[in-house]
Amino acid sequence: MSFFEEKNPEMDRYLEMHASSEPEILRKLRRETFQKTTQPHMISGYQQGRLLTIVSQMMQPKNILEIGTFTGYATLCLMTGLAKEGKITTLDVNEDLAYLPRKYFAESEYSNQIDFRLQDAKEFLKETDEVFDLVFIDADKENYAEYFRLIKPRTKSGSVVMFDNVLWYGKVLEEDPKQKSTQVIKELNDLAANDDDFENLILPLRDGVNLLRRK
Numbered sequence: 001m002s003f004f005e006e007k008n009p010e011m012d013r014y015l016e017m018h019a020s021s022e023p024e025i026l027r028k029l030r031r032e033t034f035q036k037t038t039q040p041h042m043i044s045g046y047q048q049g050r051l052l053t054i055v056s057q058m059m060q061p062k063n064i065l066e067i068g069t070f071t072g073y074a075t076l077c078l079m080t081g082l083a084k085e086g087k088i089t090t091l092d093v094n095e096d097l098a099y100l101p102r103k104y105f106a107e108s109e110y111s112n113q114i115d116f117r118l119q120d121a122k123e124f125l126k127e128t129d130e131v132f133d134l135v136f137i138d139a140d141k142e143n144y145a146e147y148f149r150l151i152k153p154r155t156k157s158g159s160v161v162m163f164d165n166v167l168w169y170g171k172v173l174e175e176d177p178k179q180k181s182t183q184v185i186k187e188l189n190d191l192a193a194n195d196d197d198f199e200n201l202i203l204p205l206r207d208g209v210n211l212l213r214r215k
């Protein structure tokens with residue numbers, strides 16, 4: 001349940017009814033996520049999935065990075081615009097749930113283009129020399145500012161980076177937050193807004209998506 005769903009469930013339903021329909025594989029994956037995981041609210045879900053799909057289809061990226069696979073919902077949305085020879089690297093640290101994304105990736109038409117790794121994202125970003133066209137970051141909030149610093153050198157002009165949950169259920173409005181995750185999300189939003197190499201906008205969709213484009 002997001003900040004906005006809680007505030008206005010009727011409007012949320014209206015938004016959902018007036019967006020294009022969810023592909024069958026994603027509907028199945030969403031259902032199974034709710035049946036089999038203890039924190040199903042972590043899934044990107046319907047509206048955000050549509051956003052990722054449209055951004056990817058507009059960009060036709062060759063190289064995508066996702067931090068925080070969970071059950072693979074966003075991964076499959078991001079795949080829909082991938083260039084013919086393109087690939088996605090998607091990272092998670094939760095071995096117990098890995099069977100779920102593996103199952104759906106194998107079922108999808110993109111199975112050969114998905115590199116699903118059980119690896120800590122900071123470790124990966126420190127090692128890789130790849131440059132990404134599209135990046136979706138939806139993992140441990142306490143590392144968001146560090147992810148921003150590590151991802152920047154891995155982007156080029158035109159690269160798009162999206163951070164999820166940047167309104168943090170409205171807690172970003174707290175002047176002096178005690179919670180570490182709130183402090184770091186605020187730091188990330190400040191970094192994004194003040195970095196002249198990026199243009200950015202926070203979309204108030206669900207729990208907020210910070211959308212950045214490298215100039």
Ligand SMILES: C[S@@+](CC[C@H](N)C(=O)[O-])C[C@H]1O[C@@H](n2cnc3c(N)ncnc32)[C@H](O)[C@@H]1O
Nearest residue numbers: 042043044068070074092093094120121139140
């Ligand atoms: C909100 S969920 C991701 C949701 C997913 N993007 C989706 O669309 O359904 C966050 C995920 O980040 C993973 N995660 C947490 N810390 C991580 C880290 N240091 N590196 C990689 N993944 C991490 C968690 O295990 C969890 O599955």
